[in-house]
Amino acid sequence: MKMAVAPLRRGLPLDAPCERPPSPREAARWITTHPARRSLHINDRLPRLLHHCPELRTAHDLVRRFAGMLDNRDATLLPGWLDDLAKSGLPPLTSLAGALREDRHAVTQGIATPYNSGVNEGRITDVKLQKRLMAGRASVPLLRQRVVLIAHFRRQYADRPTVSPR
Template sequence: MARELGLNRRTVSKYARASTWQEVVRRPPRKPSTLDPYLGYLQQRWDEGQHSAKILHEELQAKGYLGHYQRVKMAVAPLRRGLPLDEPRERPPSPREAARWITTHPHRRTPHINDRLPRLLGHCPELRTADDLVRRFSDMLDDHDATSLPEWLDDLANTGLIPLTGLARALREDRHAVAQGITSPYSSGVNEGRITDVKVQKRLMAGRAGVPLLRHRVVLIAHLRRRYADRPIASPR
Protein backbone atom coordinates (compact mmCIF):
# COMPACT_ATOMS: atom_id res chain seq x y z
CA MET A 1 0.00 0.00 0.00
CA ALA A 2 2.79 2.42 0.90
CA ARG A 3 4.59 1.66 -2.37
CA GLU A 4 1.47 2.11 -4.50
CA LEU A 5 0.42 5.36 -2.80
CA GLY A 6 3.91 6.79 -2.42
CA LEU A 7 3.47 7.23 1.34
CA ASN A 8 5.65 6.44 4.29
CA ARG A 9 5.09 2.96 5.75
CA ARG A 10 4.51 4.41 9.22
CA THR A 11 1.75 6.65 7.87
CA VAL A 12 0.03 3.72 6.17
CA SER A 13 0.43 1.57 9.28
CA LYS A 14 -1.17 4.29 11.42
CA TYR A 15 -4.23 4.44 9.18
CA ALA A 16 -4.43 0.65 8.93
CA ARG A 17 -4.48 0.20 12.73
CA ALA A 18 -7.03 2.96 13.39
CA SER A 19 -10.54 1.78 14.23
CA THR A 20 -12.15 5.25 13.89
CA TRP A 21 -11.29 8.34 11.90
CA GLN A 22 -10.86 10.36 15.11
CA GLU A 23 -7.71 8.38 15.90
CA VAL A 24 -5.86 9.70 12.85
CA VAL A 25 -7.01 13.33 12.96
CA ARG A 26 -4.58 15.58 14.76
CA ARG A 27 -6.25 18.28 16.83
CA PRO A 28 -4.32 20.78 18.94
CA PRO A 29 -5.02 20.60 22.68
CA ARG A 30 -7.97 22.82 23.58
CA LYS A 31 -7.41 25.35 26.30
CA PRO A 32 -9.59 25.03 29.42
CA SER A 33 -12.65 27.25 29.57
CA THR A 34 -15.20 28.32 32.20
CA LEU A 35 -17.65 25.81 30.69
CA ASP A 36 -15.51 22.76 31.46
CA PRO A 37 -16.94 22.16 34.99
CA TYR A 38 -20.42 21.93 33.45
CA LEU A 39 -19.67 19.53 30.58
CA GLY A 40 -20.87 16.55 32.61
CA TYR A 41 -24.21 18.27 33.24
CA LEU A 42 -24.51 19.17 29.54
CA GLN A 43 -23.95 15.54 28.55
CA GLN A 44 -26.51 14.38 31.14
CA ARG A 45 -29.20 16.81 29.98
CA TRP A 46 -28.50 15.97 26.34
CA ASP A 47 -28.96 12.27 27.05
CA GLU A 48 -32.21 13.10 28.84
CA GLY A 49 -33.51 14.71 25.66
CA GLN A 50 -32.88 18.42 26.17
CA HIS A 51 -31.31 19.60 22.91
CA SER A 52 -32.02 23.34 23.07
CA ALA A 53 -28.82 25.32 23.57
CA LYS A 54 -30.84 28.29 24.82
CA ILE A 55 -32.54 26.28 27.56
CA LEU A 56 -29.29 24.54 28.47
CA HIS A 57 -27.60 27.93 28.79
CA GLU A 58 -30.37 29.14 31.12
CA GLU A 59 -30.01 26.03 33.26
CA LEU A 60 -26.25 26.50 33.48
CA GLN A 61 -26.74 30.14 34.49
CA ALA A 62 -28.91 28.94 37.35
CA LYS A 63 -25.99 26.74 38.42
CA GLY A 64 -23.56 29.65 38.39
CA TYR A 65 -22.21 29.62 34.84
CA LEU A 66 -21.32 33.18 33.76
CA GLY A 67 -20.30 32.47 30.17
CA HIS A 68 -22.04 33.46 26.95
CA TYR A 69 -24.82 31.52 25.23
CA GLN A 70 -22.66 31.15 22.10
CA ARG A 71 -20.13 29.08 24.04
CA VAL A 72 -22.83 26.61 25.07
CA LYS A 73 -24.11 26.44 21.49
CA MET A 74 -20.60 25.63 20.23
CA ALA A 75 -20.14 23.01 22.97
CA VAL A 76 -23.26 21.02 22.02
CA ALA A 77 -22.58 21.27 18.27
CA PRO A 78 -20.58 18.00 18.20
CA LEU A 79 -23.45 16.23 20.00
CA ARG A 80 -25.79 17.17 17.17
CA ARG A 81 -23.46 15.36 14.75
CA GLY A 82 -23.22 12.28 16.95
CA LEU A 83 -19.75 13.12 18.23
CA PRO A 84 -18.56 13.34 21.85
CA LEU A 85 -18.16 16.63 23.67
CA ASP A 86 -14.95 18.46 22.91
CA GLU A 87 -13.24 18.14 26.29
CA PRO A 88 -9.89 19.78 27.06
CA ARG A 89 -6.93 17.60 26.14
CA GLU A 90 -3.56 17.68 27.82
CA ARG A 91 -0.53 18.47 25.71
CA PRO A 92 1.73 15.41 25.61
CA PRO A 93 5.06 16.00 27.33
CA SER A 94 8.15 16.59 25.24
CA PRO A 95 11.00 14.04 25.40
CA ARG A 96 12.94 16.44 27.64
CA GLU A 97 9.98 16.81 30.01
CA ALA A 98 9.46 13.04 30.17
CA ALA A 99 13.15 12.53 30.96
CA ARG A 100 12.99 15.14 33.72
CA TRP A 101 9.89 13.51 35.24
CA ILE A 102 11.58 10.11 35.31
CA THR A 103 14.90 11.29 36.72
CA THR A 104 13.34 13.48 39.43
CA HIS A 105 13.06 11.83 42.85
CA PRO A 106 9.42 10.84 43.55
CA HIS A 107 9.36 12.94 46.73
CA ARG A 108 10.37 16.04 44.76
CA ARG A 109 7.78 15.69 42.00
CA THR A 110 4.79 17.98 41.92
CA PRO A 111 1.27 16.51 42.32
CA HIS A 112 0.67 17.30 38.64
CA ILE A 113 3.65 15.16 37.57
CA ASN A 114 2.73 12.37 39.99
CA ASP A 115 -0.67 12.27 38.30
CA ARG A 116 0.52 12.34 34.69
CA LEU A 117 3.65 10.18 34.88
CA PRO A 118 1.87 6.86 35.69
CA ARG A 119 -0.50 7.44 32.77
CA LEU A 120 2.43 8.19 30.47
CA LEU A 121 4.27 5.04 31.57
CA GLY A 122 1.10 3.01 31.06
CA HIS A 123 1.04 4.04 27.39
CA CYS A 124 4.74 3.37 26.71
CA PRO A 125 6.37 0.12 27.90
CA GLU A 126 9.81 1.42 26.89
CA LEU A 127 9.47 4.43 29.19
CA ARG A 128 8.23 2.17 31.99
CA THR A 129 11.37 0.06 31.58
CA ALA A 130 13.55 3.17 31.67
CA ASP A 131 11.74 4.45 34.77
CA ASP A 132 12.29 1.14 36.57
CA LEU A 133 16.01 1.17 35.72
CA VAL A 134 16.40 4.76 36.90
CA ARG A 135 14.66 3.99 40.20
CA ARG A 136 16.87 0.95 40.80
CA PHE A 137 20.04 2.91 40.09
CA SER A 138 18.81 5.69 42.37
CA ASP A 139 18.29 3.16 45.14
CA MET A 140 21.89 2.00 44.75
CA LEU A 141 23.08 5.60 45.09
CA ASP A 142 20.90 6.25 48.14
CA ASP A 143 22.10 3.07 49.87
CA HIS A 144 25.75 3.39 48.72
CA ASP A 145 25.51 -0.27 47.74
CA ALA A 146 26.82 -1.49 44.36
CA THR A 147 26.08 -5.18 44.99
CA SER A 148 23.27 -5.26 42.43
CA LEU A 149 25.23 -3.26 39.82
CA PRO A 150 26.15 -6.32 37.64
CA GLU A 151 22.52 -7.46 37.52
CA TRP A 152 21.39 -3.91 36.77
CA LEU A 153 23.89 -3.65 33.90
CA ASP A 154 22.61 -6.96 32.47
CA ASP A 155 19.02 -5.68 32.57
CA LEU A 156 20.13 -2.41 30.99
CA ALA A 157 21.85 -4.25 28.15
CA ASN A 158 18.87 -6.59 27.59
CA THR A 159 16.25 -3.85 27.17
CA GLY A 160 16.64 -3.94 23.39
CA LEU A 161 16.76 -0.13 23.33
CA ILE A 162 19.85 1.05 21.44
CA PRO A 163 20.63 4.11 23.63
CA LEU A 164 20.39 2.05 26.83
CA THR A 165 22.43 -0.76 25.32
CA GLY A 166 25.18 1.69 24.44
CA LEU A 167 25.05 3.13 27.95
CA ALA A 168 25.41 -0.34 29.43
CA ARG A 169 28.45 -1.01 27.27
CA ALA A 170 30.09 2.25 28.33
CA LEU A 171 29.38 1.64 32.02
CA ARG A 172 30.81 -1.90 31.84
CA GLU A 173 34.12 -0.50 30.60
CA ASP A 174 34.32 1.71 33.72
CA ARG A 175 32.36 -0.54 36.07
CA HIS A 176 35.00 -0.32 38.81
CA ALA A 177 34.87 3.48 38.76
CA VAL A 178 31.06 3.36 38.70
CA ALA A 179 30.98 1.02 41.70
CA GLN A 180 33.41 3.31 43.53
CA GLY A 181 31.24 6.31 42.76
CA ILE A 182 28.18 4.52 44.15
CA THR A 183 29.80 3.37 47.37
CA SER A 184 32.04 6.34 48.12
CA PRO A 185 30.67 9.19 50.28
CA TYR A 186 32.79 11.63 48.27
CA SER A 187 31.97 13.18 44.90
CA SER A 188 33.92 14.95 42.20
CA GLY A 189 30.85 16.92 41.21
CA VAL A 190 32.24 20.20 42.57
CA ASN A 191 35.41 19.86 40.51
CA GLU A 192 33.39 18.92 37.43
CA GLY A 193 31.30 22.05 37.95
CA ARG A 194 34.40 24.22 38.09
CA ILE A 195 35.74 22.62 34.90
CA THR A 196 32.41 23.26 33.20
CA ASP A 197 32.56 26.91 34.25
CA VAL A 198 36.02 27.28 32.72
CA LYS A 199 34.89 25.63 29.45
CA VAL A 200 31.83 27.86 29.20
CA GLN A 201 33.86 31.00 29.76
CA LYS A 202 36.42 29.84 27.23
CA ARG A 203 33.73 29.35 24.57
CA LEU A 204 32.13 32.71 25.37
CA MET A 205 35.43 34.62 25.25
CA ALA A 206 37.21 32.74 22.45
CA GLY A 207 38.87 35.28 20.15
CA ARG A 208 37.43 38.23 22.07
CA ALA A 209 39.87 38.76 24.93
CA GLY A 210 43.14 37.57 26.31
CA VAL A 211 44.04 35.26 29.18
CA PRO A 212 43.97 38.01 31.89
CA LEU A 213 40.28 38.77 31.29
CA LEU A 214 39.43 35.07 31.10
CA ARG A 215 41.20 34.47 34.40
CA HIS A 216 39.35 37.41 35.97
CA ARG A 217 35.95 36.04 34.88
CA VAL A 218 36.74 32.51 36.14
CA VAL A 219 37.84 33.83 39.53
CA LEU A 220 34.76 36.05 39.77
CA ILE A 221 32.40 33.15 39.02
CA ALA A 222 34.14 30.97 41.62
CA HIS A 223 33.74 33.78 44.16
CA LEU A 224 30.03 34.13 43.37
CA ARG A 225 29.49 30.38 43.64
CA ARG A 226 31.21 30.28 47.02
CA ARG A 227 29.24 33.30 48.20
CA TYR A 228 25.84 31.86 47.35
CA ALA A 229 26.79 28.37 48.50
CA ASP A 230 27.49 29.74 51.99
CA ARG A 231 24.14 31.52 52.26
CA PRO A 232 21.55 29.79 54.47
CA ILE A 233 18.57 28.30 52.71
CA ALA A 234 15.34 30.05 53.62
CA SER A 235 12.74 27.82 55.23
CA PRO A 236 9.48 27.37 53.28
CA ARG A 237 6.58 29.48 54.45
Protein backbone atom coordinates in the same frame (compact mmCIF):
# COMPACT_ATOMS: atom_id res chain seq x y z
CA MET B 1 -14.25 31.66 16.43
CA LYS B 2 -17.63 31.27 14.71
CA MET B 3 -16.85 27.61 13.91
CA ALA B 4 -15.90 26.90 17.53
CA VAL B 5 -19.14 28.36 18.94
CA ALA B 6 -21.48 26.75 16.37
CA PRO B 7 -21.71 23.33 18.13
CA LEU B 8 -22.65 25.12 21.35
CA ARG B 9 -25.54 26.91 19.63
CA ARG B 10 -26.81 23.68 18.13
CA GLY B 11 -26.66 21.95 21.53
CA LEU B 12 -24.23 19.28 20.35
CA PRO B 13 -22.18 17.50 23.00
CA LEU B 14 -18.64 18.72 23.28
CA ASP B 15 -15.61 16.46 23.31
CA ALA B 16 -13.79 16.29 26.59
CA PRO B 17 -10.61 18.34 26.43
CA CYS B 18 -7.57 16.19 25.76
CA GLU B 19 -4.35 16.51 27.70
CA ARG B 20 -1.32 17.42 25.72
CA PRO B 21 1.14 14.53 25.67
CA PRO B 22 4.36 15.33 27.51
CA SER B 23 7.41 16.28 25.52
CA PRO B 24 10.36 13.87 25.60
CA ARG B 25 12.14 16.25 27.98
CA GLU B 26 9.13 16.36 30.35
CA ALA B 27 8.80 12.57 30.29
CA ALA B 28 12.50 12.19 31.09
CA ARG B 29 12.18 14.63 33.99
CA TRP B 30 9.12 12.77 35.32
CA ILE B 31 11.01 9.47 35.18
CA THR B 32 14.19 10.74 36.81
CA THR B 33 12.48 12.71 39.59
CA HIS B 34 12.08 10.87 42.88
CA PRO B 35 8.40 9.88 43.32
CA ALA B 36 8.12 11.80 46.59
CA ARG B 37 9.23 15.02 44.86
CA ARG B 38 6.78 14.82 41.94
CA SER B 39 3.56 16.83 41.96
CA LEU B 40 0.24 15.04 42.36
CA HIS B 41 -0.60 15.87 38.74
CA ILE B 42 2.55 14.17 37.48
CA ASN B 43 2.05 11.20 39.81
CA ASP B 44 -1.38 10.84 38.18
CA ARG B 45 -0.20 11.19 34.58
CA LEU B 46 3.03 9.15 34.72
CA PRO B 47 1.37 5.73 35.29
CA ARG B 48 -0.93 6.38 32.32
CA LEU B 49 2.05 7.30 30.17
CA LEU B 50 3.96 4.19 31.25
CA HIS B 51 0.89 2.04 30.56
CA HIS B 52 0.80 3.24 26.94
CA CYS B 53 4.53 2.92 26.27
CA PRO B 54 6.28 -0.28 27.39
CA GLU B 55 9.70 1.09 26.42
CA LEU B 56 9.25 3.99 28.82
CA ARG B 57 8.07 1.58 31.51
CA THR B 58 11.28 -0.42 31.07
CA ALA B 59 13.38 2.76 31.24
CA HIS B 60 11.44 3.95 34.31
CA ASP B 61 11.98 0.67 36.15
CA LEU B 62 15.71 0.70 35.38
CA VAL B 63 16.08 4.34 36.45
CA ARG B 64 14.24 3.72 39.73
CA ARG B 65 16.44 0.68 40.47
CA PHE B 66 19.59 2.71 39.82
CA ALA B 67 18.26 5.53 42.01
CA GLY B 68 17.68 2.97 44.76
CA MET B 69 21.31 1.91 44.51
CA LEU B 70 22.40 5.55 44.82
CA ASP B 71 20.07 6.22 47.75
CA ASN B 72 21.31 3.16 49.66
CA ARG B 73 24.93 3.49 48.48
CA ASP B 74 24.78 -0.20 47.59
CA ALA B 75 26.79 -1.14 44.50
CA THR B 76 26.31 -4.90 44.98
CA LEU B 77 23.25 -4.80 42.70
CA LEU B 78 25.18 -3.09 39.88
CA PRO B 79 26.20 -6.22 37.87
CA GLY B 80 22.61 -7.50 37.72
CA TRP B 81 21.33 -4.05 36.86
CA LEU B 82 23.89 -3.75 34.04
CA ASP B 83 22.76 -7.14 32.68
CA ASP B 84 19.13 -5.96 32.70
CA LEU B 85 20.19 -2.70 31.07
CA ALA B 86 21.95 -4.60 28.29
CA LYS B 87 18.96 -6.94 27.81
CA SER B 88 16.42 -4.09 27.75
CA GLY B 89 16.27 -4.12 23.96
CA LEU B 90 16.56 -0.33 23.84
CA PRO B 91 19.69 0.66 21.85
CA PRO B 92 20.58 3.76 23.93
CA LEU B 93 20.37 1.77 27.17
CA THR B 94 22.33 -1.13 25.68
CA SER B 95 25.16 1.22 24.68
CA LEU B 96 25.03 2.85 28.12
CA ALA B 97 25.45 -0.58 29.70
CA GLY B 98 28.56 -1.16 27.59
CA ALA B 99 30.05 2.19 28.55
CA LEU B 100 29.34 1.65 32.25
CA ARG B 101 30.88 -1.83 32.13
CA GLU B 102 34.11 -0.36 30.73
CA ASP B 103 34.35 1.97 33.72
CA ARG B 104 32.66 -0.34 36.25
CA HIS B 105 35.16 0.34 39.06
CA ALA B 106 34.61 4.11 38.89
CA VAL B 107 30.82 3.62 38.77
CA THR B 108 31.01 1.33 41.80
CA GLN B 109 33.04 3.92 43.70
CA GLY B 110 30.62 6.65 42.65
CA ILE B 111 27.70 4.68 44.04
CA ALA B 112 29.37 3.45 47.24
CA THR B 113 31.18 6.60 48.40
CA PRO B 114 29.82 10.04 49.33
CA TYR B 115 32.55 11.85 47.37
CA ASN B 116 32.02 13.39 43.93
CA SER B 117 33.75 15.71 41.50
CA GLY B 118 30.87 18.19 41.25
CA VAL B 119 32.92 21.19 42.39
CA ASN B 120 35.66 20.47 39.85
CA GLU B 121 33.11 19.97 37.08
CA GLY B 122 31.54 23.32 37.99
CA ARG B 123 34.88 25.10 37.76
CA ILE B 124 35.63 23.46 34.41
CA THR B 125 32.22 24.61 33.15
CA ASP B 126 33.00 28.17 34.30
CA VAL B 127 36.33 28.16 32.46
CA LYS B 128 34.76 26.84 29.27
CA LEU B 129 31.96 29.40 29.43
CA GLN B 130 34.40 32.28 29.83
CA LYS B 131 36.50 30.92 26.98
CA ARG B 132 33.45 30.87 24.71
CA LEU B 133 32.23 34.29 25.81
CA MET B 134 35.59 35.95 25.33
CA ALA B 135 36.75 33.99 22.28
CA GLY B 136 39.23 36.09 20.32
CA ARG B 137 38.58 39.18 22.45
CA ALA B 138 40.65 38.62 25.53
CA SER B 139 44.17 37.78 26.50
CA VAL B 140 45.07 34.95 28.82
CA PRO B 141 45.59 37.28 31.85
CA LEU B 142 42.08 38.75 31.43
CA LEU B 143 40.54 35.28 31.14
CA ARG B 144 42.45 34.18 34.24
CA GLN B 145 41.20 37.24 36.16
CA ARG B 146 37.58 36.54 35.16
CA VAL B 147 37.82 32.88 36.20
CA VAL B 148 39.35 33.86 39.56
CA LEU B 149 36.55 36.39 40.16
CA ILE B 150 33.87 33.83 39.33
CA ALA B 151 35.46 31.33 41.74
CA HIS B 152 35.59 34.06 44.41
CA PHE B 153 31.90 34.94 43.94
CA ARG B 154 30.90 31.28 43.99
CA ARG B 155 32.77 30.79 47.26
CA GLN B 156 31.11 33.88 48.76
CA TYR B 157 27.69 32.66 47.66
CA ALA B 158 28.31 29.15 49.04
CA ASP B 159 29.44 30.52 52.41
CA ARG B 160 26.29 32.60 52.94
CA PRO B 161 23.96 31.21 55.58
CA THR B 162 20.79 29.75 54.20
CA VAL B 163 17.50 31.26 55.26
CA SER B 164 15.13 28.69 56.70
CA PRO B 165 11.58 28.77 55.32
CA ARG B 166 8.93 30.01 57.70
